[in-house]
Amino acid sequence: MRxxxxxxxxxxxxxxxxxxxxxxxxxxxxxxxxxxxxxPEVDLIVVPGGFSYGDYLRSGAMAAHSPIMKEVVRRANAGVAVLGICNGFQILTEAGLLPGVLMRNAGLKFICRDVGLRVETADSLFTRPYRKGQVVRFPIAHNDGNYFADEATLKRLEDGDRIAFRYASSDGKTDAAANPNGSLRNIAGILNERRNVLGLMPHPERLADPELGGTDGRPMFDGLVKAFAA
Amino acid sequence: MKVKVHVTLKSGVLDPQGKAVQHALASLGFAGVEGVRQGKYIELELAEKDPAKAREAVDAMCRQLLANTVIENYAIDIAA
Structure with a gap:
């Protein structure tokens, strides 16, 4: 994989x-x-987490208009896999590659802790190594992770099996108690219609090595490598 | 030419910051504040002299950057 x-x-x-x-x-x-x-020609583009442009105006708003983003959008539309993590998810929504918006956390606090996520679909390059319904543990670290979209968009996402992850308790309940930031329907990550773009607030890369305290994120990267090895 | 832009949350979109401000006002003793919605105010200084052209340009700016129309409305006020 490149x-x-x-x-x-x-x-x-x-x-x-x-x-x-x-x-x-x-x-x-x-x-x-x-x-x-x-x-260069690549199989996967990652838009990483952080605070691009200091979150000026809105999280991801300025970065979405950076020179390189034109090329990211062009490649995504040509079918190249694009993974947006945290601020990267915010940037992908602002760039129009994914629907909806990440608003200020409902509790108004920056949240930095591990959360449970239920894998909602294994039908994507990114989630194929997981089982549908499996609960994994990824860290979150964000101020603006409160997913919002109108009813029609939510219905399109659900009908199209495009919700990749929902915030969940360790036994897989996706109720209000398991929702850290107020996201509608506990949505933590979504796919585009073509399923080659994933945006998620939690950080798989932060639990991808036993030294970091867990490896639930690693299958996502191993799976991508495997998918592009053929 | 000076142009003023107000960006506000659409009705139906929850505003946790506005709610927090409302609670803070109540705890300061300001009774009867029935709602607070927080938004942004942006001032632009344009070289354009024609109000119609200025409005058209700022409208495009709002749609492309200044507002996120998924959750926000915007109002453009062109000073005489």
């Missing part, structure tokens, strides 16, 4: 993703600065 990680001013998970990818790929991904207008 991969690229986009780096914005204020990205802070770009190196974490690089390490996780390197571990699964056996070689380093390309690190692509946001001022670039092109990048």
């Amino acid at each position: 991969a690229a990680v986009i780096v914005f001013p204020g990205s802070n998970c770009d190196r974490d993703v690089m390490v996780a990818l390197q571990q699964s790929m056996g070689r380093a991904p390309h690190m692509v600065w946001h001022r670039e207008t092109g990048m």
